[in-house]
């Protein structure tokens with residue numbers, strides 16, 4: 339997919355409080371291109387929360403159609419695409435949220451990032467072979483932490499996510515095939531303080 | 532290039548003080564793979580400096596052979612590859628360093644990262660089409676800061692970097708073609724405190 343170059347850095351609301359889409363400036367030249375995925379000073383000035391990221395993760399998707407999610411995790415995330423593109427779907431799974439169950443979807447290519455707050459479920463489908471998906475998180479992952487995730491099923495008709503590639507044709511992990519329906523989900527509680 | 536999976540996280544010295552190579556654990560599965568590029572807790576425990584990264588940058592290289600550098604910058608960096616692979620070359624350009632002018636080279640694929648301290652010159656050559664090179668830095672870039680870089684020429688015979696692809700066949704920026712030879716470089720001074 340062709341990338342739009344030299345966008346202005348911009349933050350856009352999504353209808354789910356705290357979930358924010360960020361336009362990134364990608365600078366093209368004869369070698370390829372360069373971008374800043376996270377730029378603390380400029381992004382914080384535009385309203386992105388000021389985070390100390392402690393992990394930078396990367397998931398690589400061999401084939402178009404690989405689909406992962408829906409995972410609501412106990413930390414905040416900033417997600418972007420290194421190469422390729424994804425269709426992303428986010429679901430508000432926060433206990434007590436006025437927009438509980440609401441879904442937001444959009445395509446992320448290298449010129450677009452998204453800030454996903456704790457408790458908003460995250461999922462994506464690779465739209466190109468060789469899609470590299472990168473993210474920053476503000477707490478350390480562990481198997482124990484994973485037990486505190488809230489999951490919902492990618493195929494839940496109540497979510498009605500319009501996956502561009504039918505899920506039956508997609509590479510999906512065994513775990514992700516077996517998540518509960520929204521009606522059976524236990525919402526994620528606020529962080530204990 | 533095939534990636535080695537499930538390496539143990541490990542930090543190795545390079546002969547240039549502060550320049551450290553890091554083996555990363557890449558977890559493969561039917562979808563592709565997953566890795567932690569930066570894991571503060573585990574890496575700091577192994578001796579990697581504890582940084583607050585303020586930028587996450589990505590440079591994408593369309594074609595095998597794209598070559599960038601040599602740039603010594605006034606901040607620390609943690610570099611890794613999202614997809615593809617690079618031949619990297621690092622040159623100690625720190626004023627007063629016992630290893631001033633020393634070169635270290637290695638191939639970085641997704642299973643290997645490198646921590647590059649302030650004042651050590653950085654350069655790389657993409658070994659595959661579509662190589663995405665990602666890094667974290669602990670200070671904000673700006674055009675003013677760029678004027679404080681120390682540069683040295685990729686082709687300097689005194690460095691004698693064994694580029695796998697001859698530089699005449701490579702895509703190189705105009706700026707990078709014109710950097711001085713090591714003998715004419717003004718070494719990078721320690722940070723004013």
Ligand SMILES: Cc1cn([C@H]2C[C@H](O)[C@@H](COP(=O)(O)OP(=O)(O)O[C@H]3OC[C@@H](O)[C@H](O)[C@H]3O)O2)c(=O)[nH]c1=O
Nearest residue numbers: 393395397406407409411460461479511558565566567
């Ligand atoms: C998230 C994570 C995972 N892992 C390991 C565990 C497995 O060996 C491997 C893949 O883990 P999965 O739980 O299968 O991850 P995945 O289904 O890809 O989901 C991940 O990508 C999509 C994201 O929504 C989600 O944050 C994240 O859990 O990586 C780590 O070592 N560190 C991590 O931070």
Ligand SMILES: Cc1cn([C@H]2C[C@H](O)[C@@H](COP(=O)(O)OP(=O)(O)O[C@H]3OC[C@@H](O)[C@H](O)[C@H]3O)O2)c(=O)[nH]c1=O
Nearest residue numbers: 365372373374586588590599600602604653654672704
């Ligand atoms: C480093 C940097 C660059 N840019 C812009 C300026 C240009 O429009 C474009 C490319 O910049 P170059 O100076 O040409 O970068 P490049 O030659 O690719 O070098 C970069 O990649 C190799 C790295 O060694 C080095 O850190 C970094 O300067 O990106 C930014 O907007 N932010 C940055 O942090």
